[in-house]
Amino acid sequence: MSGLELAATALTLRYGSEQVLDIRALVAAPGSLTVLSGASGSGKSSLLYLLAGLGRPTTGSVAWGGSDLSTLSESKRDRWRRQHAGFIFQDFHLIDEMTPLDNVLLPAWFGRVSAATLRARSLSLLEELAVPLERRQAGLLSRGEQQRVAIARALLANPDVIFADEPTASLDRAAGSQVIAVLTRLAAEGRTVIAASHDPDLRAVASAELVLDHGRMVTS
Amino acid sequence: MNPLPLVFAMHRRNRFSSALFLIIIALAVALGITISAQERALRQGSARAADRFDLVVAAPGSANDILFSVVYLQPTAVELLDPAVFADLLAQPEAEFVAPIGFGDNIEGDPVVGTIAAFVDHLSGGLAEGRLFAAHEEAVVGALSPYALGEELAVGHGEVDADAAADAIDAEEHDHDERDHEHEHGAEGHANLTVVGRMQPTGTPWDRAIIVPIEYNWEAHGLDLGHKPGDERIGPPFAAEHLPGVPAVVVKPADVAAAYGLRGAYGSERSTAFFPAEILATLYDVLGEVTRIMSGLTLVAQVLVVAAILAGIVAILDLMRRRFAVLRALGAGPGFIFLTVWLYVAVLIVAGAATGLGLGWGLAAGLSAAIATQTGVAMQANIGSTEILGLFAFGVAALLLATIPALLIYRRPVIEGLR
Numbered sequence: 001m002s003g004l005e006l007a008a009t010a011l012t013l014r015y016g017s018e019q020v021l022d023i024r025a026l027v028a029a030p031g032s033l034t035v036l037s038g039a040s041g042s043g044k045s046s047l048l049y050l051l052a053g054l055g056r057p058t059t060g061s062v063a064w065g066g067s068d069l070s071t072l073s074e075s076k077r078d079r080w081r082r083q084h085a086g087f088i089f090q091d092f093h094l095i096d097e098m099t100p101l102d103n104v105l106l107p108a109w110f111g112r113v114s115a116a117t118l119r120a121r122s123l124s125l126l127e128e129l130a131v132p133l134e135r136r137q138a139g140l141l142s143r144g145e146q147q148r149v150a151i152a153r154a155l156l157a158n159p160d161v162i163f164a165d166e167p168t169a170s171l172d173r174a175a176g177s178q179v180i181a182v183l184t185r186l187a188a189e190g191r192t193v194i195a196a197s198h199d200p201d202l203r204a205v206a207s208a209e210l211v212l213d214h215g216r217m218v219t220s
Numbered sequence: 221m222n223p224l225p226l227v228f229a230m231h232r233r234n235r236f237s238s239a240l241f242l243i244i245i246a247l248a249v250a251l252g253i254t255i256s257a258q259e260r261a262l263r264q265g266s267a268r269a270a271d272r273f274d275l276v277v278a279a280p281g282s283a284n285d286i287l288f289s290v291v292y293l294q295p296t297a298v299e300l301l302d303p304a305v306f307a308d309l310l311a312q313p314e315a316e317f318v319a320p321i322g323f324g325d326n327i328e329g330d331p332v333v334g335t336i337a338a339f340v341d342h343l344s345g346g347l348a349e350g351r352l353f354a355a356h357e358e359a360v361v362g363a364l365s366p367y368a369l370g371e372e373l374a375v376g377h378g379e380v381d382a383d384a385a386a387d388a389i390d391a392e393e394h395d396h397d398e399r400d401h402e403h404e405h406g407a408e409g410h411a412n413l414t415v416v417g418r419m420q421p422t423g424t425p426w427d428r429a430i431i432v433p434i435e436y437n438w439e440a441h442g443l444d445l446g447h448k449p450g451d452e453r454i455g456p457p458f459a460a461e462h463l464p465g466v467p468a469v470v471v472k473p474a475d476v477a478a479a480y481g482l483r484g485a486y487g488s489e490r491s492t493a494f495f496p497a498e499i500l501a502t503l504y505d506v507l508g509e510v511t512r513i514m515s516g517l518t519l520v521a522q523v524l525v526v527a528a529i530l531a532g533i534v535a536i537l538d539l540m541r542r543r544f545a546v547l548r549a550l551g552a553g554p555g556f557i558f559l560t561v562w563l564y565v566a567v568l569i570v571a572g573a574a575t576g577l578g579l580g581w582g583l584a585a586g587l588s589a590a591i592a593t594q595t596g597v598a599m600q601a602n603i604g605s606t607e608i609l610g611l612f613a614f615g616v617a618a619l620l621l622a623t624i625p626a627l628l629i630y631r632r633p634v635i636e637g638l639r
Contacts, residue, residue, distance in 0.1 A: 007244065052549065078553045079549055081549070081551040087550055095543070097229045097232040106226075
C-alpha cells in the first residue's frame with residue numbers, strides 16, 4: 001500500500017472578516033500518522049476538512065501527490081475522496097437502521113464499483129476488525145464496535161489517505177486503544193493518516209503532531 | 221449509483237412520519253378518485269336505468285319529477301295525464317306499444333307498479349322465470365324481489381302515504397263517483413296477488429318492484445278499468461271511453477323519426493313528452509358542474525397536502541443534514557444527495573398515490589353499493605382513464621415539487637453539515 005504525500009502551503013481560511021486558519025506549510029509523508037491537536041475552536045477540524053477537500057481554502061493550496069485539491073471543482077474533489085480517501089468521525093455516523101455490512105458498503109452505493117463486488121472485502125474488513133456480524137442493526141453495536149465499522153467503511157476503497165476527526169473522543173480507553181492500534185497499523189502499511197485529536201494516547205504514537213491555536217500552527 | 225438502500229433506511233428511521241405522510245397523501249388522492257369514479261358510476265347507472273324508457277308522456281309538469289317517478293320509482297307528486305290524451309296516444313300507429321304506468325301501492329316497502337305485459341317483456345328483455353301476467357291478480361316480480369313464483373301477496377294499498385303519486389291518484393278517485401266497483405282500501409291489504417313470473421335484472425329500481433296489470437292498479441284505486449264493464453281482459457286494446465287518467469305513459473316509437481314526431485306532438489299544453497336521456501343530460505350537466513367544482517377543490521386540497529408534506533419533509537431532512545454531509549465526506553457527489561432526497565419524497569408520493577387509488581376505488585365501490593341498495597339503480601364504480609390521468613398529473617406535479625427539498629438539501633455546504 002502506498003500513501004500520498006501531502007503538501008499544503010500558505011493555507012488560509014476566512015469566514016467573512018474572521019480568520020479561521022493561517023497555515024504557512026504542512027507536509028505529511030506516506031506511512032505517517034499526523035495528529036492535529038489544539039483546544040476546542042483552535043481550527044483543527046477546519047484544517048482537516050480543508051485537507052480532505054470538503055471545502056476550498058481562501059488562499060493557498062492543498063496538494064496530494066502533486067494534485068492540488070484547491071484548484072479542483074467540487075465534483076472532482078468528491079471523486080478524489082472516493083478514490084483516495086477514507087473518513088472516520090468522532091460519532092461514527094453509521095446508519096443505525098442498517099446492518100454493519102451495509103454500512104461498510106455505503107461508499108459502494110455512490111461509487112463505480114458495485115456493492116456485490118465489494119461484499120467479500122467488506123466481510124473481510126469486518127472480520128479483521130473483530131466486528132460481530134450477527135447484529136442486524138449497526139445502532140445496536142457497542143460504541144467501540146461502531147467505530148470499527150466506521151473504520152471498515154473508510155477502508156472499503158483501499159484508500160491512500162485516512163482522515164480521522166476525533167476518532168477516539170467518544171470511546172472509552174480500551175476501545176480508544178483499539179482504534180489507535182488500527183490507525184497506527186494503517187500508517188505502518190504505508191497510508192497517510194491525518195487525525196484531528198486531543199487524545200494524548202493518539203498523540204503519543206503519532207509520527208508528527210501539529211498543535212494549533214486560533215487557526216495558527218504553534219508547534220510541529 | 222444506487223440510493224435506494226439509503227432511502228429505505230431513512231424511511232425506516234422516520235417510519236411514523238413517513239406512514240403519516242403516506243396516509244395523508246393516500247386520503248387526498250382517494251378523495252379525488254372517489255368523486256370522479258362515483259360521478260361516472262352515478263351517470264352510467266342512471267343512464268342505463270333509463271335506457272328502455274324510450275319516450276315518456278305525462279301531464280304537463282316537471283319532467284324531472286316524472287322521470288324520477290317512472291324510471292326510478294321515486295315518490296313524487298305528479299298530475300294525471302288526461303284520459304283523452306292517453307286514448308289519442310293509444311291510437312298512434314307510430315308507437316310499437318303505449319304502456320301506462322300506475323303506482324301508489326306497495327308490499328312491505330316494495331313498490332307495486334301497474335303496466336302492460338308488453339312493457340314488462342320489453343323492460344326485462346324476456347323473463348328470467350315463469351310467464352307474464354295474464355289476469356288481474358297476477359304479478360311479475362323484479363329480479364331482486366324476495367318473492368317466489370307461486371307466492372301469494374297482499375297489497376298494502378295506500379300504505380305509503382308519503383308517496384305523493386298515490387295522493388294524485390286518490391284525488392282522481394273522488395272524481396269517479398259513478399264507478400260501479402267496490403274497493404277495499406286500508407293497511408290490511410287488498411286482494412291477493414299471485415307471483416307468476418320474474419324479470420331479468422334491469423339495474424333499475426324496477427328490480428325490486430311487483431309489477432301488476434294496470435287494470436289491477438286502476439281497480440285498486442277505484443278507477444275505470446279501461447275496458448267495457450264485464451270485460452275481464454287485461455292490456456290493450458283499451459276502450460277509450462273507459463280510460464282513467466294515468467301518471468305517465470311510456471311509448472316505444474317505431475323508429476327515430478316516430479320518436480321525434482311523437483315527442484313534438486305531445487309536447488303541448490295538455491301533455492308533456494320527453495326522452496329520459498335528454499332530461500338526464502341536463503341533470504348530468506349540473507352534476508358535471510358540481511363534480512368539476514369538487515374536483516377543483518380536491519386538486520387544491522391535494523396541492524396543499526403535498527406542500528404541507530414537503531414542508532414537513534424539509535424539516536425532517538434538516539435534522540438529517542449531518543448524515544448528508546457525512547455522505548459527501550465519504551465521496552458522494554451532490555447528484556447522489558439530490559437523488560436520495562428526491563427518491564425519499566418520491567417513494568412517499570408514489571406509495572401514497574397507489575394506496576389512494578385503491579382506497580378511492582374501494583370508497584367509490586362502497587358508495588355505489590350503498591346508493592344502489594338505497595335507490596335500486598345498479599351502478600359500478602370503476603377506475604377509468606380520467607382517474608388514471610388525474611393521478612398521473614398529480615404524481616408528476618408532486619414529483620416536480622419534490623425537487624424543491626432535494627435542491628434545498630443537495631447544495632448545502634458539507635463543512636456546515638459536519639459541525
